[in-house]
Amino acid sequence: MIHLNVPDMTCGHCVGAVEKAVRSVDPEAKIAVDPEAKIAVDLEAKTASIESTIGAEAFIAAIEDAGYGTTFKKSCCSHVA
DSSP: OEEEEOTTOOSHHHHHHHHHHHHHHOTTOOOTTSTTOSEEEETTTTEEEEOOSSOHHHHHHHHHHTTOOOEEOBOTTSSBO
8 A cells, every 4th residue: 555645635626636536546546435446535634545566756756746745654653554
């Protein structure tokens, strides 16, 4: 699972843009309302969690191309999740 911080998200439109960017990299990603979702974008937490075999760098590039800064989310143990 890839966990990213997306601090520039401020509204529902932002969430949609981030989801669209993720799906542009991995068309198999599903919307978070599906219990079997492969992507969850959380506006309140300003995070995106993605389950994919594609490397994180591709998702970071797509999200940044959509206009949103992103970084790896650190876990409570200070290692990349």
